[in-house]
Structures are given as structure tokens and as C-alpha cells.
Amino acid sequence: PETITVQELAARMSMRAVDLVKELMKEGQMVTANATLDADTAQLVAEDLGHSVKRVSEADVEEGLEGAADKPEDMKPRPPVVTIMGHVDHGKTSLLDAMRQTDIVAGEAGGITQHIGAYQVDLGDNRKITFLDTPGHAAFTQMRSRGAQVTDIIILVVAADDSIMPQTEEAISHAKAAGVPIIVAINKVDKPDADPNKVRTDLLQHEIQVESMGGDVQDVEVSALKKMNLDALQDAILLQAELLELKANPDRPAEGAVVEARLDKGRGAVATFLVERGTLHRGDILVVGSEWGKVRAMHDDKGQQVKEAGPAYPVEVLGLDGVPEPGDKFNVVESEARAREVAEFRKRQRRDKAAAQTSGTSLEQMMAQL
Ligand code: GDP
Ligand code: MG
Numbered sequence: 001p002e003t004i005t006v007q008e009l010a011a012r013m014s015m016r017a018v019d020l021v022k023e024l025m026k027e028g029q030m031v032t033a034n035a036t037l038d039a040d041t042a043q044l045v046a047e048d049l050g051h052s053v054k055r056v057s058e059a060d061v062e063e064g065l066e067g068a069a070d071k072p073e074d075m076k077p078r079p080p081v082v083t084i085m086g087h088v089d090h091g092k093t094s095l096l097d098a099m100r101q102t103d104i105v106a107g108e109a110g111g112i113t114q115h116i117g118a119y120q121v122d123l124g125d126n127r128k129i130t131f132l133d134t135p136g137h138a139a140f141t142q143m144r145s146r147g148a149q150v151t152d153i154i155i156l157v158v159a160a161d162d163s164i165m166p167q168t169e170e171a172i173s174h175a176k177a178a179g180v181p182i183i184v185a186i187n188k189v190d191k192p193d194a195d196p197n198k199v200r201t202d203l204l205q206h207e208i209q210v211e212s213m214g215g216d217v218q219d220v221e222v223s224a225l226k227k228m229n230l231d232a233l234q235d236a237i238l239l240q241a242e243l244l245e246l247k248a249n250p251d252r253p254a255e256g257a258v259v260e261a262r263l264d265k266g267r268g269a270v271a272t273f274l275v276e277r278g279t280l281h282r283g284d285i286l287v288v289g290s291e292w293g294k295v296r297a298m299h300d301d302k303g304q305q306v307k308e309a310g311p312a313y314p315v316e317v318l319g320l321d322g323v324p325e326p327g328d329k330f331n332v333v334e335s336e337a338r339a340r341e342v343a344e345f346r347k348r349q350r351r352d353k354a355a356a357q358t359s360g361t362s363l364e365q366m367m368a369q370l
Contacts (some may be wrong), residue, residue, distance in 0.1 A: 001056065004037040005033055005352055009042050013051050016337060023049065036352070061345045062223060065287070065331045070249035070277065078248045079128035080241035080310040081118065081150050081274065083140055084185075085171035086157030091187040094224035095157055096133050102230055111302030116271040117260030118314035119301035121234075129237055130274070130312045132259060137167070138175055146327030148257035150274050153177070153231070153240050157185045158207075159220070160194035164202045172206050181244070183217040183236050184210055190226045192349065248311035253332035254278035258288060258324045259314065268292070269320040273309070280309045280317075285339050289328030290346035292321035292339035319348065 010020040010033070017033035024045065026075065031037070043053045084092045100113070105122040110221065116267070120130045132139075132151065140237050143150065154175045158168055175182050176282045184203065186196045200210050204312035218236040240286020254275050259308075271288065280286075284295045296319030298306050309315040321343075333339050 001174055001315065003036040004039070005034060005036050006091070007033045008047055008348060008352055009037065009046065019133060021280050042239060053185060056339045056345065061342055065333070066255070066362050067253060074249040074251060075247035076250055078246050080237060080246055081128050081130045081132065082153045082155055082237060082311055083132045083151040084155045084157060085137060085174065086162045087165035089165040090157045090159040091224045092157050095185060096131060097186065098224045098230055099131060100228050102234070113303050114299070114301050114303045116301050116314060116316040118274060121315060123210045123234060127179065127238055129234060130314060132230065134260065135343065137161040137170055140174055143257070143327035146325060146328060149178060149221070150257050150276065152181055152244060152246055153237060154180050154182050155185050156182050158199050159188045160186050160196045160199055161191045162200050164206065166245035167183060172208065181240055182208065182217055184217060185233055186219060186221045187224055190223040196221050247274050248277040248354065250279050250310045252278040254280035254284065255329065255331045258326050260326055261300055261323045262302045263323050267318055269323045269325055270316055270318060271320055272316050274314050275309050278332070282307050283309045286330050286332045287339045287342045288320060288330035289324040290343055290350055291322040292322050295319050313352055314325070
């Protein structure tokens with residue numbers, strides 16, 4: 001049901017919450033500023049106070065934002081988006097760094113590595129992989145809790161000298177809950193006490209059956225330190241991607257999700273976007289969560305300015321009016337007016353939700369406010 005807090009209703013009528021509380025009391029409604037009113041009551045009160053009311057529902061505002069479904073013939077293969085998970089010190093960061101160095105164009109472009117929360121490696125022959133470089137289960141869960149599921153494949157890193165540990169188990173349950181396929185990277189095989197087979201056997205206890213154990217989960221022995229067998233891991237990722245038939249329509253207004261966002265002293269709000277479908281262009285107007293903006297500039301993980309970004313290509317975007325949250329969705333819209341309308345509506349919604357959670361002010365507190 002539609003509701004609004006007394007506070008918010010007061011704000012929209014440009015009056016003080018205490019004055020509105022008094023008005024409501026005159027009508028026999030004993031409420032506090034944090035109380036929520038149903039839409040009918042709110043409308044009556046507002047009209048009594050001489051305001052005209054236009055009720056806008058969530059459905060009205062969000063209408064058409066997502067755009068039509070794509071036709072099968074417009075779908076083109078896109079790179080997989082990969083998240084690396086595993087126990088602390090098992091080599092997630094080392095593996096991410098090692099993978100990054102396999103990019104064939106990184107050196108040529110003369111760019112400088114930028115940590116923007118995600119990067120893409122180009123392996124040549126149209127083989128590309130996108131990595132989210134915030135390993136860590138918290139980031140993954142936070143994004144999922146906001147409705148964003150950008151990860152296609154999880155690389156589960158397990159150190160061959162340590163085998164399954166608590167955070168390995170945690171990663172397995174995250175992957176299972178999200179329904180994301182796992183590839184096991186058995187790391188640190190260069191170490192004298194490495195025992196890859198123990199890892200494979202231990203995984204059975206967690207219902208992960210790797211191929212050599214008769215299952216269908218791919219496993220690859222690697223050494224992030226010695227950069228051993230990284231190509232085999234990449235082949236495994238690309239094979240899994242093929243099985244998933246990852247495709248997107250690049251020829252439509254962009255939509256996707258925020259990977260990372262922060263406030264930069266000089267540049268204002270900065271956010272890394274991962275386009276899920278369509279192509280994002282410089283100059284595009286968009287809503288992202290409860291913020292909006294116009295893409296003023298974009299650059300990739302090599303620090304190169306880019307004019308457009310297609311599916312699974314991570315870019316850092318400048319030009320937003322505020323800092324969105326990781327996992328927030330973005331949609332390109334046709335006008336600033338539309339972007340502002342949606343952003344403001346969502347801001348109010350978030351405020352109302354927050355207020356509803358903290359409501360429950362006692363009568364004493366209410367009297368004190370008066
Ligand atoms: P994270 O906590 O999972 O990100 O792990 P790190 O990447 O920080 O690695 C933890 C430690 O293990 C560091 O000292 C790395 O140098 C070391 N390490 C990572 N990969 C390998 C490997 O393949 N072989 C060996 N011998 N050490 C490794
Ligand atoms: Mg690390």
C-alpha cells in the first residue's frame with residue numbers, strides 16, 4: 001500500500017512537521033512526525049490545507065525505464081564477468097594481478113593501470129574476460145542484495161597447501177545461493193607441500209565434484225606467483241562462458257549496474273559501471289539508483305578516455321549528481337527532466353523507507369516535539 005510519513009508530507013507542502021502534526025491532531029489523529037499515513041489520509045489532509053494533490057505510483061514512474069525485451073537476432077556474444085573468491089591469503093589478489101598482466105594490448109596503449117573496481121583483459125582473437133577486482137564476499141553479497149547480479153562465473157581460489165578453509169566454504173555457499181557456476185583454481189602448486197588432490201577430495205564434502213572426480217566443475221592447477229597455467233584457467237573461463245551462451249544486444253540504450261562509487265575531491269561523484277545491455281555513450285542522460293546524471297567523461301581500466309562502452313566493458317563515469325551505491329542499476333533515459341523525476345521519486349522512497357524503520361516514537365517524545 002502507498003504510504004507517506006508525516007515528515008515527508010510536510011516537506012512536500014513546505015511546512016514544518018510539527019505544524020502538520022498539530023493539524024492532524026485537530027482532526028483527531030494522534031500521530032508523530034515519523035508516523036506513516038496511508039495515501040487517502042494524506043491526500044485529504046493536504047487538500048484540507050489548500051494543496052492540490054497528484055498521486056504518482058511507483059509503477060508510473062518506473063514505467064518504460066527498462067525498455068523492451070531484445071529480439072534474439074539482435075543478441076551478440078559478450079565477454080563473461082568473473083568474480084574471484086576464496087579464503088584469505090589463498091591468492092585472490094595475486095591471481096587478479098597475474099591475470100591482468102596477460103592483456104595483449106595493455107602495454108601498447110601506453111595507459112596506466114587504474115583501479116576502478118573491474119577490468120577487462122583482451123586475449124586476442126576476440127577473446128575477452130572481465131574481472132571484478134573487488135574480491136571479497138561482502139561486495140558480492142551487497143550487490144546481490146540490491147538486485148544486481150553481474151557475475152557470470154566465480155573463480156574459487158583454493159591454496160593447494162591449505163585446502164578448504166572457512167571462507168572457501170562461505171564462497172561456495174554464495175555461489176550456490178546465486179546459482180553462479182564455479183571454476184576451481186587450485187593455487188600455489190609451486191609450493192613443495194602443495195597437495196592438489198587433497199583439495200579435489202575435500203571439495204567432495206562440499207558437493208563440488210571436479211571433472212577428474214567424475215563431476216562437471218572445471219578445475220585448473222595454477223601458480224599466481226610463478227604465473228603458471230594462467231592460460232589454462234582462461235580457457236576454462238571462456239569454455240564456461242560458451243556453455244552459458246552469454247549474449248547481449250549492444251544496439252540499444254544502455255542499462256547495467258554500479259560496481260563501485262565514491263566522491264572524488266576534484267571530480268565529484270565517480271562511479272564504475274558495468275553495462276549489461278546496450279551501449280553507453282558520452283553525453284547520455286541516466287538515472288542510477290536515486291541519483292541521476294549526464295555522462296561527462298568515461299575512461300577504462302587503462303586510463304584511456306572512451307566515448308562508448310558496450311556490454312561487460314567496465315568504465316568509470318563522471319557527471320553524476322551524487323554517489324550511487326554498488327549494485328544500483330542504471331538506465332539511460334531520454335531527458336534530464338525524466339532522469340530527475342525518477343531520481344527524486346526514488347530518493348523520497350528511500351527516505352520514507354528509512355523513516356518507517358525508525359518510527360515508533362513514544363507519546364512523550366511526541367509531546368516534547370510540540
Ligand atoms: P588473498 O588474501 O587471497 O588476496 O591472497 P594474496 O594474493 O594476497 O596472497 C597471499 C600470499 O600468498 C602472498 O604472500 C602471495 O605472494 C602468496 N601467493 C599467492 N599466490 C601464490 C602462489 O601461486 N604461490 C606461492 N608460493 N605463493 C603465492
Ligand atoms: Mg587480497
